[in-house]
Amino acid sequence: MDHKLSDRKKKVLRAVVDEYISSPIPVSSSEIREKYFNDISSATIRVELSALEEMGYLVQPHTSAGRVPSSIAYKFYVENFIGKKPLKKKDIRTIDNFFDKKFNEIEDIVKTSAKVISEITNYTSVIVINNINNVLIKEIKIVGLEPNSALVIIITDSGIIKDNIISLKRNTNSSFIRDANVLINKIFAGYTVGELKTRSQMVEMELSDFRELLDCVIEILKNYSNKSAKNVYVEGGNKMLNYPGATLEQAKSALNVLEDKLLLGNLLDDKTDNIEFSFKIGKDETCGIDRCAIMTAKYTINGKEIGQAGVIGPERMDYGKVMGVLSYLSKSINSIAACEIIDKCDETSIFGEEDGKEK
Amino acid sequence: MDHKLSDRKKKVLRAVVDEYISSPIPVSSSEIREKYFNDISSATIRVELSALEEMGYLVQPHTSAGRVPSSIAYKFYVENFIGKKPLKKKDIRTIDNFFDKKFNEIEDIVKTSAKVISEITNYTSVIVINNINNVLIKEIKIVGLEPNSALVIIITDSGIIKDNIISLKRNTNSSFIRDANVLINKIFAGYTVGELKTRSQMVEMELSDFRELLDCVIEILKNYSNKSAKNVYVEGGNKMLNYPGATLEQAKSALNVLEDKLLLGNLLDDKTDNIEFSFKIGKDETCGIDRCAIMTAKYTINGKEIGQAGVIGPERMDYGKVMGVLSYLSKSINSIAACEIIDKCDETSIFGEEDGKEK
DNA sequence: TCTAGCAGTCAAAATATAAGAGTGCTAACA
DNA sequence: TGTTAGCACTCTTATATTTTGACTGCTAGA
Numbered sequence: 001m002d003h004k005l006s007d008r009k010k011k012v013l014r015a016v017v018d019e020y021i022s023s024p025i026p027v028s029s030s031e032i033r034e035k036y037f038n039d040i041s042s043a044t045i046r047v048e049l050s051a052l053e054e055m056g057y058l059v060q061p062h063t064s065a066g067r068v069p070s071s072i073a074y075k076f077y078v079e080n081f082i083g084k085k086p087l088k089k090k091d092i093r094t095i096d097n098f099f100d101k102k103f104n105e106i107e108d109i110v111k112t113s114a115k116v117i118s119e120i121t122n123y124t125s126v127i128v129i130n131n132i133n134n135v136l137i138k139e140i141k142i143v144g145l146e147p148n149s150a151l152v153i154i155i156t157d158s159g160i161i162k163d164n165i166i167s168l169k170r171n172t173n174s175s176f177i178r179d180a181n182v183l184i185n186k187i188f189a190g191y192t193v194g195e196l197k198t199r200s201q202m203v204e205m206e207l208s209d210f211r212e213l214l215d216c217v218i219e220i221l222k223n224y225s226n227k228s229a230k231n232v233y234v235e236g237g238n239k240m241l242n243y244p245g246a247t248l249e250q251a252k253s254a255l256n257v258l259e260d261k262l263l264l265g266n267l268l269d270d271k272t273d274n275i276e277f278s279f280k281i282g283k284d285e286t287c288g289i290d291r292c293a294i295m296t297a298k299y300t301i302n303g304k305e306i307g308q309a310g311v312i313g314p315e316r317m318d319y320g321k322v323m324g325v326l327s328y329l330s331k332s333i334n335s336i337a338a339c340e341i342i343d344k345c346d347e348t349s350i351f352g353e354e355d356g357k358e359k
Numbered sequence: 360m361d362h363k364l365s366d367r368k369k370k371v372l373r374a375v376v377d378e379y380i381s382s383p384i385p386v387s388s389s390e391i392r393e394k395y396f397n398d399i400s401s402a403t404i405r406v407e408l409s410a411l412e413e414m415g416y417l418v419q420p421h422t423s424a425g426r427v428p429s430s431i432a433y434k435f436y437v438e439n440f441i442g443k444k445p446l447k448k449k450d451i452r453t454i455d456n457f458f459d460k461k462f463n464e465i466e467d468i469v470k471t472s473a474k475v476i477s478e479i480t481n482y483t484s485v486i487v488i489n490n491i492n493n494v495l496i497k498e499i500k501i502v503g504l505e506p507n508s509a510l511v512i513i514i515t516d517s518g519i520i521k522d523n524i525i526s527l528k529r530n531t532n533s534s535f536i537r538d539a540n541v542l543i544n545k546i547f548a549g550y551t552v553g554e555l556k557t558r559s560q561m562v563e564m565e566l567s568d569f570r571e572l573l574d575c576v577i578e579i580l581k582n583y584s585n586k587s588a589k590n591v592y593v594e595g596g597n598k599m600l601n602y603p604g605a606t607l608e609q610a611k612s613a614l615n616v617l618e619d620k621l622l623l624g625n626l627l628d629d630k631t632d633n634i635e636f637s638f639k640i641g642k643d644e645t646c647g648i649d650r651c652a653i654m655t656a657k658y659t660i661n662g663k664e665i666g667q668a669g670v671i672g673p674e675r676m677d678y679g680k681v682m683g684v685l686s687y688l689s690k691s692i693n694s695i696a697a698c699e700i701i702d703k704c705d706e707t708s709i710f711g712e713e714d715g716k717e718k
Numbered sequence: 719t720c721t722a723g724c725a726g727t728c729a730a731a732a733t734a735t736a737a738g739a740g741t742g743c744t745a746a747c748a
Numbered sequence: 749t750g751t752t753a754g755c756a757c758t759c760t761t762a763t764a765t766t767t768t769g770a771c772t773g774c775t776a777g778a
Contacts, residue, residue, distance in 0.1 A: 028740055043752050046741070064740050064759045104508055104524040143502050143512065145519060149463055151512060153502065160504060165463035165519065238596075238614040241607065248600060248607050255597040387771060400721050405772065423728045423771045721778080732767070739760085747752080 010080070011036065012048045013057055017069045017077045021316040024245060026066030071282035071315070074293065078279055078319050084327045085320030091120050095329065099336050106159040106301065110233055113299075113309060113333055118236030120325050123313035124258065127299075128268045129231040130307045132158070132224050133194035140184050140217065144177040150213075152220055156193075158301040161224060166216040170209075180213055187214075193221055227269070229261035231307075243314040246291070254289045258312075263287055268296050268308045277323060278308075281315060291315050297326040300334050364414075369439070370395065371407045372416055376428045376436045380675040383604060385425030430641035430674070433652065437638055437678050443686045444679030450479050454688065458695050465518040465660065469592055472658075472668060472692055477595030479684050482672035483617065486658075487627045488590040489666045491517070491583050492553030499543050499576065503536040509572075511579055515552075517660040520583060525575040529568075539572055546573070552580055586628070588620035590666070602673040605650070613648045617671075622646060627655050627667045636682060637667075640674060650674050656685040659693050 005013065015036040019027040029042040029049055037045065049067050052058045057076065058067040069077070087095075098116045103109045110127050117125035136157040143151040145165065150172050154161040170176070188196075196218065224231065237258045241251045257263060267287050270278040280286055281293040289312065296310030309329065311322050364372065374395040378386040388401040388408055396404065408426050411417045416435065417426040428436070446454075457475045462468045469486050476484035495516040502510040504524065509531045513520040529535070547555075555577065583590065596617045600610045616622060626646050629637040639645055640652040648671065655669030668688065670681050 026740090030740080041752050042740095043742095043754095044750080047751085050742080060741085062759055063742090064738095064757085066740065102526050104504075104526070141502060141504075143500060143510075145463075145500075145512070145514060151502075153504070153510060155504065160524070167461045167463065238611070238618065241611045241614065246607075248605075248610065251607065251610070252597065252600045255600065259597065385771090389771085402721050402723090402773095403719085406720090409773080419772085421728055421771095422773090423726085423769090425771070719778105721776100723775090725772105725774085727770105727772080729770090730768085732765100734763100734765070736763080737761085739758105741756105741758080743756090744754090745752100748750090 009048055009052060012045060013052055013069075013073060014077065014081050016049075016052075016058060016067055017073055017081075020069055021318070024316055026061055026068050028066035031066070069315075074281050074315050075279070082319045082323070084323035085318075087321075087324050087328055091325070092328070094120060095325075095332060099332055103336065104160055106156075106161060106306070109159065109301065109333060109336070110307075111235075113329055114233045114235035117309065117311060117325055117329060118239065121311055121313065121318070121322050122236075122239060122242070123311045123317060123322070124234065124236045124239050125309070125311050126235075126258075126264055126268055127233045127309045128227075128265045128307045129224065130227055130265065130269060131305055132156075134192050134304050135306075136192050137188045137190070140181075140188050142177055142180045142184060142213070144172040144174060147171055147173075150177065150180075152217060154220070158304055158306065161220075164220045166213075166220075168212050168216070170212065180210060183210055184213070184217060188217070193225055196221055227262065227265045229265070232261040232265045232268075234258055234261070234264065240312070243291070246314075250290045254292065257287050257289050267294065268310050270296060270298075270308060277326070278310075286312075293317060295319065295322050295326065297323075297330055299330040303334065368407055368411060371404060372411055372428075372432060373436065373440050375408075375411075375417060375426055376432055376440075379428055380677070383675055385420055385427050387425035390425070428674075433640050433674050434638070437654075441678045441682070443682035444677075446680075446683050446687055450684070451687070453479060454684075454691060458691055462695065463519055464522075465515075465520055465665070466522070468518065468660065468692060468695070469666075470594075472688055473592045473594035476668065476670060476684060476688060477598065480670055480672065480677070480681050481595075481598060481601070482670045482676060482681070483596050483598050484594045484668070484670050485617075485623055485627055486592045486668045487586075487624050487666045488583065489586055489624065489628060490664055491515075493551050493663050494665070495551050496547045496549070499540075499547050501536055501539045501543060501572070503531040503533060506530055506532075509536065509539075511576060513579070517663055517665065520579075523579045525572075525579075527571050527575070529571065539569060542569055543572070543576060547576070552584055555580055586621065586624045588624075591620040591624045591627075593617055593620070593623065599671070602650070609649045613651065616646055616648050626653065627669050629655060629657075629667060636685070637669075645671075652676060654678065654681050654685065656682075656689055658689040662693065 012032060015032045016027050019031065019035070029045040032045050033040070033042040049058060052073075053060060053067065057070055057073040059070050060067055095116050098112055098119075103112070106129070110129060114125045114127045117127075137154060138157055139155045141151075141153040141155070143153070145151055148169070148171065149165055149167045152164040152166055154164075237255060240246075240254045240258070246254075257267075267280070272278060276297060278296045279293070280295075283290060286292050286294055291314060292312055293315045294310055294312050295317075296308045298305055298307070299309045300306060309326060311317070311326070313322065371391060374391045375386050378390065378394070388404040391404050391408075392399070392401040408417060411432075412419060412426065416429055416432040418429050419426055454475050457471055457478075462471070465488070469488060473484045473486045476486075496513060497516055498514045500510075500512040500514070502512070504510055507528070507530065508524055508526045511523040511525055513523075596614060599605075599613045599617070616626075626639070631637060635656060637655045638652065639654075642649060645651050645653055650673060651671055652674045653669055653671050654676075655667045657664055657666070658668045659665060668685060670676070670685070672681065
């Protein structure tokens with residue numbers, strides 16, 4: 001399907017997509033002629049349209065209707081005609097407002113980002129955390145809770161990962177907790193998550209007393225770098241219902257995909273290394289969400305690549321804007337996170353072990 | 360609207376609702392006669408139907424159609440004919456499976472409950488936490504994190520409330536944290552959340568050094584007993600799209616209400632004290648969600664009333680089943696929580712007499 | 719008080735008609 | 749060879765028109 005398109009064909013193709021995006025009715029030869037050409041007639045355009053249809057870029061709903069872009073057309077359109085559009089002042093203000101507060105946790109940043117993307121683009125947004133391998137573990141804190149459970153708090157140079165209560169068979173009394181803190185930090189602190197595998201092997205022979213705890217901590221870290229439903233954040237799912245022309249049936253199936261976090265995670269996950277944006281369109285590329293497209297960008301926190309942030313919207317979405325938002329936001333997240341951390345850690349690595357001593 | 364209904368009228372009314380619930384097409388006099396009466400003719404039933412319509416219980420979509428129940432009819436139906444239906448073995452197994460794991464936090468229990476309710480009933484479920492006033496604070500732990508922030512963990516007799524990173528202006532060095540732990544626990548430990556107001560006044564004169572921290576802790580506790588978006592959990596929102604006859608427009612507006620957690624919280628919140636179930640129906644009682652009804656029950660954790668759990672479903676829902684599930688689940692939650700806590704807190708004195716009841 | 723029977727009503731389905739938008743084709747022209 | 753005007757043809761959409769069938773309400777008689 002890689003015919004070379006003449007300049008005029010390109011212009012016609014672009015006209016069709018532009019027109020269809022601005023209003024979703026099949027576009028006719030005369031419409032194109034009026035708005036985009038004054039040197040050739042509609043009959044000539046019809047010839048071009050016919051050729052483009054032949055090549056698979058356009059589709060005709062029925063014999064006497066105008067043309068509608070195919071998935072291939074959108075793909076070509078995005079790759080050749082569209083770049084990130086600079087954001088409106090208003091939108092920048094919105095984003096900055098959202099981020100004008102303290103963030104303590106990665107999760108918090110991610111959730112806020114998802115919200116802001118959905119708010120501004122008016123599409124559904126999805127963010128996946130799936131790559132914290134080169135994040136640096138600054139400290140791990142174990143706090144004893146009930147007799148058999150403890151809270152594990154992981155502090156990294158990209159923020160705090162918390163939310164992990166673990167249950168142990170053994171009693172988590174204060175002396176155990178104290179020793180555990182020392183040991184665990186000896187093992188993990190100062191290393192990146194990526195080094196985890198080798199590290200954990202290194203300590204294979206350590207006191208079996210802490211075996212169970214160690215396994216828990218490793219499990220937690222693994223969970224954060226692996227695909228797991230917990231690491232997928234969706235916002236504005238019901239905006240999926242706003243696309244005109246959608247039937248209830250389509251909406252339902254789309255929402256079902258959104259529900260399946262694991263599937264979604266895979267959908268966003270993108271192998272291609274170098275490009276800024278990844279773009280998926282067509283039923284087979286979007287896990288069966290009909291007439292939709294997915295645009296994602298990698299994002300970083302404190303300079304480390306953490307995952308992907310993206311938008312699921314109708315094929316005829318405002319690609320330029322979406323790209324603009326994703327791009328701006330990825331910068332925003334990064335600088336915010338960086339500020340936070342620099343701001344806070346001017347006296348890094350001073351935290352003594354102070355907890356687990358009452359009862 | 361409180362006419363007294365003859366027994367026969369009641370029987371007819373019930374027939375209409377039963378019939379309409381089992382299949383949502385207007386029910387005719389002859390249909391009722393066939394399935395519910397063999398002693399009187401359809402003409403006689405027509406007279407009764409006519410009367411019931413006059414009284415506001417039934418509605419006729421158009422002159423030559425059968426009858427459809429009005430909101431009032433559903434209300435009457437639920438109040439007079441329906442009680443909780445015992446659960447199917449299969450459903451009980453499903454529930455027990457869901458709860459067959461360790462729960463460390465209230466939030467965890469609540470989320471799981473919401474999931475299970477939605478799963479079994481196939482309707483949208485909502486749970487609100489809005490009353491932890493008589494929950495006993497066993498301990499509060501302050502863990503220093505970064506130089507200016509700390510994690511507050513609240514351990515109660517109903518489970519752990521955590522998830523609260525706070526930022527302070529002052530430095531959270533280890534000696535401060537140590538003192539804070541002692542002080543905070545002197546103030547809060549052993550008291551219920553309800554006593555909070557008086558307590559916090561009592562310590563008005565304490566060292567102003569800890570003022571800021573104290574305010575944070577109080578704020579957290581307040582947040583949990585107040586209405587706030589954080590305390591509302593929704594599950595299976597997109598099941599709202601499954602009700603036959605719903606238009607896309609209705610679905611959209613319903614999902615919008617679901618999005619507004621605060622509104623939802625108020626919707627579930629119910630003042631009536633003594634009854635087990637609360638039931639709302641009709642556009643004005645359901646915040647405009649069309650053709651839907653809301654059935655809620657109070658639930659307790661460790662014997663303390665914590666909030667409401669409910670189902671939002673179509674008017675023609677399986678009320679008996681819903682009531683059955685809510686009722687069973689409320690017992691489940693209670694006993695599970697109790698087990699957990701007893702299991703863990705063998706040293707505490709508070710339990711032991713009340714609340715034996717497991718099945 | 720009940721009921722058989724019938725006339726009347728109305729929605730939904732089926733059918734017919736008209737209008738309009740847009741194309742493809744052809745033949746002529748530069 | 750590429751372009752264009754013009755026209756016949758196609759197919760959707762909108763609007764009327766008719767038919768069908770399901771119910772009811774009413775009435776008169778048991």
